[in-house]
Amino acid sequence: MIVETGHFALALALALALMQIILPFWGARAHDGRLMATARPLALTQFALVALAYAALTYAHVVSDFSLVNVVENSHSTKPMIYKISGVWGNHEGSMMLWALILTLCGAAMAAFSRAIPPRLLADSISVQGCLSAAFLLFILLTSEPFARIATPPIEGNDLNPILQDPGLAIHPPLLYLGYVGFSIVFSLAAGALIGGRIDAAFARFIRPWTLVAWVFLTLGIAMGSYWAYYTLGWGGFWFWDPVENASLLPWLAGTALLHSASVMEKREALKIWTIFLAILAFSLSLLGTFLVRSGVLTSVHSFASDPTRGMFILGILVLFIGGALFLFMLRAPTLTGGGLFAPISREGFLVVNNLLLTAACAAVFIGTLYPLALEAWNGSKITVGAPFFNLTFGPLFAPILILAPLGQLLAWKRADLLGAAQRLFLVAALGLVAMLGFYALQGGPVVSVVCAGVAIYLMTAAFAEIWGRVFPQGVRRSANALARLAGLPLSAWGAALAHAGLGVTLLGLAATGWGVEKITRIQPNELYQVGPYALQATSVDSAEGPNYREAIVHMTIARDGKTVATFDPSKRFFRTRQMATSQAGIVTLNLGQIYVAVAEQNPDGSFDARMYWKPLVSLIWLGALAMALGGTLSLADRRLRVGVARRAKLPANLQAAE
Incomplete structure (x- = not known):
């Protein structure tokens, strides 16, 4: 019954999303305050229904309800509870439920915390948010049904992918989705402003706090994903320029440019075209990442699905929303006045340069990511664009930003003294x-x-x-x-x-x-291995039984100048149901650097093949x-940024009485 309630709640949420599209938009056109006022309760109720559906799916995973296809394919009764809960979004259907939950949460947040926004702009924006919700709820119900039943339930499930049985799964996807989907609020406000034709400094104040929220979560999500890959995959790397990694970097770059552009628009009412374009671009690139992960057009450790039907549906969503927003932008762009004038040598001028460099770097990553896919679709040729290309294109474009950013901070608005700032x-x-x-x-x-x-x-x-x-x-x-x-x-x-x-x-x-040390070797008990300034030694080998795996553990010590400074236990886990093995890297942080050891399967003679690293200052990447x-x-x-309007000053008592 609980499962059916979740399915019904999703269908009802779709119906409310359709009402959210029509009623506020109609009210804004007819100047009907009552119709525009329906935007808030519709958005809040829609979120409550999606939250109910998500809770029903989580309940099915927690109690191991193997009558659901989703639970059978992604869970097991012996799986630890944390992975039963986080495993809800460790698959395509569940991750789309999480996406829909956060999308409707964003709509509810816009409705609840945007009372400073003019009613017509808010109505149009929530109507656009309703379009997004309706599209993704329809996608879930038609192609990614999370509540599908199985005729003859099995006794046990297939377990979750062992790589995903990690605390990182509980942290990384929600943070990343809050960043991705958080930009939907900015997108909806930009589309609403284009529909209503009101784009001014107040609009910049409205979008800046939402942009900051999305940017903060996306920053944390990328960092957590980087660290998760670093310690889980066993290869000692934190960034591989994987297409899906790039897909998360693209909206971060666009969002960073948007923050700076919105600050200029708010201060000087300039860069209106830049701000609107970047607001559309940031969420558009988030949608692109969704398409890459779920369309089957690429092979990646991050990919969820390879169903062309799902890919075509998401491609249709991309065309509808990105194409529609850019069409509106094309119609309104000629009417956007330049706003305040400023000299090239000014804070505004340097922020324009900053935006140009950020968007150029974003374009370089975009081209490097999609060019191999486009070439293969065009003539069947397969090429690989890897780290050398991105290092040689992204690096030179991003480096000037690092040099010029402090200088731009010291410049005055409108007109500035470059020599004076440089002297400081x-x-x-x-x-x-x-x-x-x-x-x-x-x-x-x-x-x-x-x-x-x-x-x-x-x-x-x-x-x-x-x-x-x-x-x-x-x-x-x-x-x-x-x-x-x-x-x-x-x-x-x-x-x-x-x-x-x-x-x-x-x-x-x-x-x-660049100062790190890597050693690939075979670990023999009681032998010393010099890795950077430290000597590593395997003292013993042990085995253990986990809830759904068995584990071979290598107990090791780290010494420097003959003194033991730490102990750690790299291991290899074998998951019985999935018949898969994973490396549990042994990592010890020493003076902001890290000793990192990943072991392979145990050899017949009792030794282990291993990768050993000394990575100085590597912790600073995530700090x-x-x-x-x-x-x-x-x-x-x-x-001033959180509310977007100035606080009204209190009047003296005599003036309050006169009022």
């Missing part, structure tokens, strides 16, 4: 050069790592140069009221500084990969991402 960065740049020399003296080559490390130090220190200038302005005695000025800084200033510094932290972690996300959260906490 002189000491920071000198520190970066000194850091390059220091890294070269300590680590040697490669040159790319040394240069990138110096740029990272420059970026981290320069990120706080604007804050320093505001606390100790020129012409003011340095100690006078410094604490008061520091306390008076808005949270958005700290957020921007922390986000830029986090980018520098990640860059330093990436640069340090930097956390800093970027924290910076975005601080900016979001600034009331």
Whole structure:
């Protein structure tokens, strides 16, 4: 009965989505406030129904209801409870349910927390959000039915893919989807503004907090996915330029450009065309990622499905929404005035350059990802575009952003003194050069790592140069009221500084990969293996039984200068139901670097083939991402961005009485 309730709730949610499309839109055209007011209850009720359907599917997984095809194919009665819950989205049907849940959550959030938005714009935007919900609910009901029954239920299920039986599954997909689908709010607001014809500085204030929320979650989702691949796949890498990895990077780049463009539009009412285009682009690229994962057009460890019918349905969704939004954009673009004028040397000018470089880098990744697919569809030729292409195209386009970002922060709006700003960065740049020399003296080559490390130090220190200038302005005695000025800084200033510094932290972690050590060898008990500055030794081999697997464990010690500094236990797990093996890498963090060991199957003589790595400063890659996300959260906490309108000042009592 609970399962049927979930299916009925999905169908009812689709009906409400259709009403959400028609009633608010009709009310906006007819200037009928009552019809426009239906947008909020429709969006909230639709979310409640999808949440009920999702809860019903989760219940079926938790109680191991093997009368459902989805549970049979992706669960097992002995599977740990955390993977029964997270395994709901570890398959195509369940992941689409999660997508629909977050999509309707975004619609409900827009309805509940956007009371500052004019009623007509809100009605049009929620109507567009209803179109998105209806399309994906129809997709689920027609091609990806999660509540399909099986005539003769088996006693046991097929278990979940062993690679997905990891805590990362409980964290990575929800964060990534909150980022992907979070951009749907920005997309709907942009489409609603194009329909209504109202695009001004207020529109930029409306979309900035939603853009920040999506960007923060997407940053965390990409970072978590990178770390999950790093420790789960056993190859010691955190980024492979896999097509689906690229599909998550594309909306992040577009969203980053949108944040900067919206700030210019809000301050100067300029870059309207840029802002609207990037709002459409960010969610369009999120939809593209969905198509790549579920269409079967590529082979990837991230792929969920290879059903051409599903792929064609999603392709139709892409054509409908991306094509429709771009058509609206084409009609309205000529009417968008330029807004405030600014000199090329100004903060606005540098943000325009920033956007150009970000979109060019996005285009390079887009072309490198889709060109092999397009070529194969055109003439059947198969080529591979790998890391060398992306490093040689993306790197040179992104590098100027790292150099120019701190300079742009120090420039004034409208017109600025470039030489003065450069002089304020002189000491920071000198520190970066000194850091390059220091890294070269300590680590040697490669040159790319040394240069990138110096740029990272420059970026981290320069990120706080604007804050320093505001606390100790020129012409003011340095100690006078410094604490008061520091306390008076808005949270958005700290957020921007922390986000830029986090980018520098990640860059330093990436640069340090050039100084890592890799050793592929066969581990014999009690033998020493030198990996970087550390000596590794296997002390014993053990076996254990898990709930649905058996495990061979290698107990190892790490020593430096003859002293043991850590112990760890890399292992190999064999899952009985799926007849699959996975490596559980042994990872120990030492001074921000990591010793990483992944073992293969045990050999007849009792030895293990293994990959051993010393990865200096590798932890900074993910710590930097956390800093970027924290910076975005601080900016979001600034009331001016969270609400989008100024707080009304309290009037004196006598004036309140006069009012």
